[in-house]
Structures are given as C-alpha cells and as structure tokens.
Amino acid sequence: RHSCAIAQYLYEKGLRRGDHVAIMTQRGHGMIEAMLGAAMLGCPYVPIDPSYPKKRIEFILDDADIKHVLVSGAISLTKPTTCLSDIPMKKKRDMSFEMENEVTPYDTLYIIYTSGTTGEPKGVEVTHRNVIHLIKSWQKMIQLRSDDVILQYENIVFDASVWEIYTSILNAVPLVIASDEERLDIRDLEQVIATQNVTVASIPVQVCMLMESYQMRCLVTGGSVSTPALLHRVMPHVEMYVNAYGPTEATVIATAKVYEAQPNSTRVPIGRPLQHTQVYMMAEGQLCGVGVPGELCISGDGVAKGYWQRPELNQKAFIKNPFGEGQLYRTGDMARYLPNGDIEYIGRRDHQQKLNGYRIELDEITNAMNQIEGIKDSAVMIDQSGNEARLIAYYVALDHQEHRIRSILSDMLPQYMIPQRLIHLDRLPLTANGKLDKDALPSIDSSTRQVISPRTEQESQLMNVFERVLGLSPISIDDDFFEIGGTSLAAMKVVTIMRELGHDMTLQDIYQYKTVRAILVHHTNIAIDVPGNIDLLHQQIQHNHLPLPQLNQQSLGTILLTGATGFLGAYLLFELKESDSTIYCVVRGQDSLQAKQRLISHLEYYFEDSVVAQIMRHVKIILGDFNQSFSDYEGKINTVIHAGALTDHFGDNEEFYKVNVLSTQNLVNFAIKSKAKLIYISTMSIGSSFLEAVEDKTFAETDVYKGQYIASPYTQSKLYGEFAVLEGMKEGLNAKIMRIGNLTSAKSGKVAMKNMSTNRFSIVMHTLSQLDAISDSMAHTPVSFSFVDEAAQAVIRIAQTMQRELNVFHVTSEYQHTFLEVLERATGRSFEVIDDEAFESMIYRQQLYTLVGLNEGHELERPAIISQKFTHEMMTSLEMSWSDITSEWLGKWYQLMIQTFE
Numbered sequence: 001r002h003s004c005a006i007a008q009y010l011y012e013k014g015l016r017r018g019d020h021v022a023i024m025t026q027r028g029h030g031m032i033e034a035m036l037g038a039a040m041l042g043c044p045y046v047p048i049d050p051s052y053p054k055k056r057i058e059f060i061l062d063d064a065d066i067k068h069v070l071v072s073g074a075i076s077l078t079k080p081t082t083c084l085s086d087i088p089m090k091k092k093r094d095m096s097f098e099m100e101n102e103v104t105p106y107d108t109l110y111i112i113y114t115s116g117t118t119g120e121p122k123g124v125e126v127t128h129r130n131v132i133h134l135i136k137s138w139q140k141m142i143q144l145r146s147d148d149v150i151l152q153y154e155n156i157v158f159d160a161s162v163w164e165i166y167t168s169i170l171n172a173v174p175l176v177i178a179s180d181e182e183r184l185d186i187r188d189l190e191q192v193i194a195t196q197n198v199t200v201a202s203i204p205v206q207v208c209m210l211m212e213s214y215q216m217r218c219l220v221t222g223g224s225v226s227t228p229a230l231l232h233r234v235m236p237h238v239e240m241y242v243n244a245y246g247p248t249e250a251t252v253i254a255t256a257k258v259y260e261a262q263p264n265s266t267r268v269p270i271g272r273p274l275q276h277t278q279v280y281m282m283a284e285g286q287l288c289g290v291g292v293p294g295e296l297c298i299s300g301d302g303v304a305k306g307y308w309q310r311p312e313l314n315q316k317a318f319i320k321n322p323f324g325e326g327q328l329y330r331t332g333d334m335a336r337y338l339p340n341g342d343i344e345y346i347g348r349r350d351h352q353q354k355l356n357g358y359r360i361e362l363d364e365i366t367n368a369m370n371q372i373e374g375i376k377d378s379a380v381m382i383d384q385s386g387n388e389a390r391l392i393a394y395y396v397a398l399d400h401q402e403h404r405i406r407s408i409l410s411d412m413l414p415q416y417m418i419p420q421r422l423i424h425l426d427r428l429p430l431t432a433n434g435k436l437d438k439d440a441l442p443s444i445d446s447s448t449r450q451v452i453s454p455r456t457e458q459e460s461q462l463m464n465v466f467e468r469v470l471g472l473s474p475i476s477i478d479d480d481f482f483e484i485g486g487t488s489l490a491a492m493k494v495v496t497i498m499r500e501l502g503h504d505m506t507l508q509d510i511y512q513y514k515t516v517r518a519i520l521v522h523h524t525n526i527a528i529d530v531p532g533n534i535d536l537l538h539q540q541i542q543h544n545h546l547p548l549p550q551l552n553q554q555s556l557g558t559i560l561l562t563g564a565t566g567f568l569g570a571y572l573l574f575e576l577k578e579s580d581s582t583i584y585c586v587v588r589g590q591d592s593l594q595a596k597q598r599l600i601s602h603l604e605y606y607f608e609d610s611v612v613a614q615i616m617r618h619v620k621i622i623l624g625d626f627n628q629s630f631s632d633y634e635g636k637i638n639t640v641i642h643a644g645a646l647t648d649h650f651g652d653n654e655e656f657y658k659v660n661v662l663s664t665q666n667l668v669n670f671a672i673k674s675k676a677k678l679i680y681i682s683t684m685s686i687g688s689s690f691l692e693a694v695e696d697k698t699f700a701e702t703d704v705y706k707g708q709y710i711a712s713p714y715t716q717s718k719l720y721g722e723f724a725v726l727e728g729m730k731e732g733l734n735a736k737i738m739r740i741g742n743l744t745s746a747k748s749g750k751v752a753m754k755n756m757s758t759n760r761f762s763i764v765m766h767t768l769s770q771l772d773a774i775s776d777s778m779a780h781t782p783v784s785f786s787f788v789d790e791a792a793q794a795v796i797r798i799a800q801t802m803q804r805e806l807n808v809f810h811v812t813s814e815y816q817h818t819f820l821e822v823l824e825r826a827t828g829r830s831f832e833v834i835d836d837e838a839f840e841s842m843i844y845r846q847q848l849y850t851l852v853g854l855n856e857g858h859e860l861e862r863p864a865i866i867s868q869k870f871t872h873e874m875m876t877s878l879e880m881s882w883s884d885i886t887s888e889w890l891g892k893w894y895q896l897m898i899q900t901f902e
Helices: 003-010 031-042 054-064 129-140 160-171 179-185 184-197 226-236 309-319 360-368 403-408 457-470 488-500 507-513 516-522 532-539 567-575 592-606 609-616 653-674 713-730 760-769 788-799 820-826 836-845 869-877 889-902
Strands: 019-026 046-048 066-071 081-083 108-114 123-127 150-152 176-177 200-202 214-222 236-246 255-257 277-283 296-302 318-320 326-338 343-348 352-355 358-361 377-384 392-395 421-425 561-563 583-587 621-625 640-643 677-683 689-691 735-740 774-775 807-810 833-834 861-863
Touching: 019 031, 019 054, 031 046, 031 066, 031 160, 031 176, 031 820, 081 592, 108 129, 123 129, 129 160, 150 160, 160 176, 160 200, 179 184, 214 226, 214 255, 226 236, 277 326, 277 358, 309 318, 309 326, 358 360, 360 377, 360 392, 360 403, 377 774, 457 488, 457 516, 488 507, 507 516, 532 713, 561 567, 561 653, 561 833, 567 592, 567 609, 567 788, 583 592, 592 609, 592 621, 640 653, 640 788, 653 677, 653 713, 677 713, 677 788, 735 788, 735 861, 760 820, 760 889, 774 820, 774 836, 788 807, 788 869, 807 869, 820 889
Parallel strands: 019 046, 019 066, 046 108, 066 081, 150 176, 150 200, 200 214, 214 236, 392 421, 561 583, 561 640, 583 621, 640 677, 677 735, 735 807, 774 833
Antiparallel strands: 108 123, 236 255, 277 296, 296 326, 318 326, 326 343, 352 358, 377 392, 689 861
C-alpha cells in the first residue's frame, strides 16, 4: 500500500513512464517503498546519498533530468521535492496510474551513478529485465530457501544493494535492514545477524576480516579481491561462501565462485559466468587463450543499457558483440581463464581502481584538485605500504593548503574519494619523456608535521592502536585520525581493538573528536564552557518561586515562530488558531509556495482539514531557516517563539552549536532590536541528572547550571541557548524560557506522533515492550507523559503573562508512573522483574545496550530531583492542569508505537 500510494502521488504530480525520480532517503523501509513506488509507475529511480556534497547532489539531479525527489527529511533542492512522511496513505489501494503506465522488461529500472574519468560521475541505466536475470541466476546459485533471511547491508547508491533488496522482494524472503550504526559497528553487526537469524548476507571483504562471532548459511563478498586469508577467516562461520565479481554495467554480478569447504589453493578465482552470461578475455580485438591475460568483456542478459547521455563513452565501453547477439561491455579489468574454466582476476588496466570496495577513478579526483584555485598540478594514487590502503594526493602550490583543499574537495566529492593524505610539493617529479615519475614521489612518512607525544598511559594506549591500525608511526596525539589515513573501516578496527582492551569506545567518539587527545578528554562526559558571569545569569531567574504575584495577561500580538514543522510547533499553531495574531512561520523549501505546502502537509498529519484551514488563515511564510537575518521584520514582530532546533541524539558539536546556539543568539539580538518578547523552548534534559558526588541534586526554575550531568551534544547546545537568552535578559530582553518535558501524543483528538520512530523515549519503550523482563531499578524508575496539546497550551498561556521577572518554567507533567506500570498497562501482560546484573547480562547478550540507553550515561550518574511546583501553581492560576494517562489512551499509544516500528 505504501508503494502504491507513492506511485499514485507521483502520478498525480504529473510524472509518467520514463520520468526520472531521485531517492534521497535515510536507511529504512521507506527507501524500499520509494524504489517500488517509482518502479510501479515506470519511472527509473536514481538513488542519491543525502550525505553527498551539495554540488554532487545537484550535478546528479541535473544530469539525470530528475523530475521529482523523494526524501525522508527537510532539505532544500532545486528540484520538486517531497518528504515520504508527507505522502498521504490511501485507505484503499489506488492503481489508476497503471492504466497509462504499462511497464516493459526493457524499461530502465534504476540509474546508479559511478565515478567518472572526466571528473564527473556517470549514470548506468539498468533495466527490469537485467535485474530479473540477476535474481533468477542468483537464487539458483545460492540455493535460496523459503526460510532464509537476507541482510540489507549496502547503501542503495551501490549496486550490491540491488541483489539484497530484490532477492528478498521477488522471492518473498524476509529482509533485515541494518542501521548505519549497526553497519559501522562490528559488535552490533554480529548481533543483528544473530538476533534476526540472518542466513544470507553480502558484506565487504574488509569488514569480514574484522568479524569473528557469527554464523550464517551463505556469505557473499564482492567489490574487493578475495584472498586465501579471507577464506580461512570466514569458512568456519558459514556453510557457503561466494566470491562474486561484477561491475555496475553488468548488473551487480557477472561471475561467482561457490566454496563449501576451505580450498587447498593459493588462488581465489572469481568463478564462472552466471547463466545467460558470457565472459571473454580479449587483447587487441582477439580472444585470448587459456592462461593468457586479457581485458574481461561481458555479454548476455545482465549487460546494462549503457551510460545515461554519454554517447561517446558508450561507443567505447558498450560495443557490438562480435561473438553473438546484443552488446559487449568492456570492463577495463584484466583477467584470465584457468584450465578448469574458472576466471582469475588480475587488476585494472586504467586509472580506475578499487579502494575498500569502492570503485574510484583517480582521474576524477585529480581533475577536482586541479580545479582548486592555487593548485598548479596534482597526482593521486593508492598507497599500499601500510596496514590500510590509503588514497594519497600530491599537489603543487605556493604553500601548504591541506585544510583548504580538504574543505573544497568535501563540497565536490563523496567522502570515500577524498584523499586521506595531502602532500605538498614544489613540483611533481617527471621521467625523461615527461611523464609522472611515481617512484620519485616522496614517501608518506617523509612528510613533516609536529608530533606531540602521549602524556598519559591512556593516551599512549590509544595512540598505539591508531599506529597499529594505520600502519603509520609516529603519530601525534593531535593528529586528526581521518587526515592521517583513517577511514570508516579503520575506525571500526580501532573500536574493535579498544573494546578488546576493555574500553567501551564508540564510533561516535572517533568521528566526533578525531584526535587521541580530544577522544580521551570527551569520552566520558561532555564538558560545559561555563560563562564567567554565571552568578549574574543566575540572578536573572531568582523570582521564579512561590508565592506568585497577581498575574496579568496580554495578547502576543504578531508572532515569529520557528519550528512550525516540528511536533510541538504544530500544536503551538493549533493553540493560536483562535487568537487575533498574525503568525510568521520560518519554513525551509524551494520557494514560498512549496514551503507553505510543506507546513500544510505537516499540520494535516495531526489535524482535520477544517482545523488546518483555520490555522493557515493566521499564517504567513518566511522562506529560510532560523539562522538567517530577520532585519526586514524589525519593529513588526511583538513575540518571537523559538521552538526550532536540531534534536538528533548523536552528532557533531559544531553542527549543534551552529543550528541551536547561534540561531538563539541571532533571535535574541533580533528580539532586543525589535523590542519583542522572546519565548525560548528548551528541554528538561538540561537538568535531568547529576553525578553521584554532587550533594544537591534538585533542579528548579531558579537553576540554570549547578554542575548537572550533560549527556549529549543536543542537551549541551540547549543549555548554551539558555545562557544566550539570560545574557539577553541582562541587556533588557523580555524573555521566558520553557523547559519541555517528555512530549507524547495529544490527550485530545488524534493519537499521532510523526517522529515516533526517532524519538528516544519511544525507541526505549518499544524495545522494552519486546522483552519479557525488566531490571529492578528500571522497573521502579519514574516516567512522565506530557501531552503535547497540553504542553502547547501551557507555553502559550504562560507566554501571555506580563510579569517579566517570572521567566523560567518547567512544562512537564506532574503525574509520574513507573516503567513497569506503563509497560504492563500498555501491553496487557506481565513483566518479570530481575536484578540489575541479570538484566544487564541479558541486554548485553542481545546487544541492546545502546538502544535501551543504559550504557550511555556515566556509571555514577543519578537522576535529578525536579522541582516544578512554581510552574504548576502558574498553570493553576491560569486555569490549566495536566491530565493523567488512562488505560484507553495507553492502548492507542501502544498500538501506534507497534505500527510505527513494524
């Protein structure tokens, strides 16, 4: 139904058979529904990684002539864009689009972009028939069974994902989609394989070499050369190992070799052609004899249509088959036939190479570097001298420009194509005939940099692991792991080794902090940069106590609202629908019309059409985001409600600071200039816990920072936002800080929560609901539900009060229940309460530590004693109160949660 709804939506948007649709979604069932929806309509889909540089994304969108882009989150693009969650579900399956869009086997199913020699990626067109050929051949080769479970590991921008997904879909075999975190963490990946009973998987060679605790029926590798060492590593864990070979242009796999036992050979051939596939070794237009190396050329049902809009390249790569019907694809790979009929891969004959399974054109990187102003010449190569293959770039310029080059390349190339090492030269060494003298290039280790030795045992240990993994010495404690040759694969190795040494390190630590010094400084706690005038800031909030003065209210006037497309934002608009206020909503989009439609679609998720229409009568759209200048609105706004924020659980400090802190400072300055009131939406998380050593663990409306434990970059950024607001109050700003508790679906109306699948509390509750037991301490841990509609009402009514000195509020429900009570009332079944040690052992076996959230805090972390009497008295005075959860509401909430996660 989801795929049909997507197809019907695209049809109603004017798309027809042959129009191209880009898919830029996060991993999950939505990406597959989008693929199938486009395919149903006869629209070739073009997968694009949302993490690609903006320039590369825009190039692909233009080059592929994209008519529509399907995304899973807010993003500003030059093409018409729709978020999957904004596509309405039909109660009945609507297939009217099929009447005009009969799809044939020879139609293009997808276009995947690969690295190109011209400095630009090129799209490969693959048909429905190509994929059917692949799946039929493949299911026969691996003897696919009805009880198999397939792992979806690869990113959909790489063609290995095609056989994973369509082998599952076309054979009705379950598919387990590994999250990005699970793909990048060996321990998590092994646990997914175990707990989900995965029997068939395609995993990169480099990752397989790190795995050691798993069992499955069939393991496939491809993309990188297999070795006897790999077979020795994997055969004890599998019934069948398949060494597969195939370029994107031949629909994923052209040849394969099946192993069911450890071979007695130093060779690991790529096997024989799939059925209805022919493979030839050619040199100078002639067939090569057995044992004679030649260019590997492929014909048959798997050969793709060709490169999208690259006629000259097609003439070179896709030629008329001189040995039969159809096209012959020249791979550029060198190989030879062995006497037993197997094929042995030798290597590339051009500048295209494989690095950690990625197909890379070195010329594309060189061309990108030579476009950078100030670079006179460059050369790029893969260095194999260390433990890890590394992409190295030498460049000629007046001075060292490593950081600048890396920054510019990150806007031009995918991360896997950015050189790990950049080495400055006065000139490139040349041979007598004027060609690059590769042997005369300086070694990596000869390049100079400042080396700071480790100061502690912990730094020495981590530095030694860096050196061991990268094959590089000496390393400085301030060396950026990724700038000295580190890759995502190398980071996985570091985490694996550190865990073996007893350290609970995560990939987030390496990606976030990058250097030995920074990783160890920030590994256990997030440091808070406390303002020097913190005592003065505290003075701004010391009137937030009982007894209350006489309260007076006034209209909020003209409002500027950020975060209107968020959960709370929607209900703030609902609460304001009967006011006389004009509300300027800051919304991202291609243009004002698209931004307005995005807001309407968001509101329609929660409210009836008549309510949405009533809300929109008050709304005017400001196109953009909340970091932009609002100088055009100075003097026109009476109240700013800043409810927008980046709320991810993990991420980079700089990004959180930019989005959450700088935007708040921007709006503080705007409010001061406009003499407007500012309502800042904060979070109760900034004061939810303390370390055990802190004696006073209360957190009230008169507190801002008193040494509480800050567990994430998001929480840190919201605290810094409060600092910015309090600084503004010192300058005369009229502001109120609303610390919001654990928001959940509305008490009245529709039980809905758009972001439930990424909401931390929902993830934890869903995971616990799948278990049969709960720990003793968790069973008795209090939890509160703050209904979003009641929270929005509290925010607006408190915001209307005129008393400036009353300025911090804890907008969180006074009703508390234990985890055990909520779980048992919601699910209708009993949970066994076991001791903490037994529970920890259980979730460790099931690898649910991170998901449940028990291991992310400091081992000496303790919950705060939250005081909210002042705020509740305010609500009572304003004729408001919190509702308690009922069994009826809990049942609806639980069913929503089950539907969301399933």
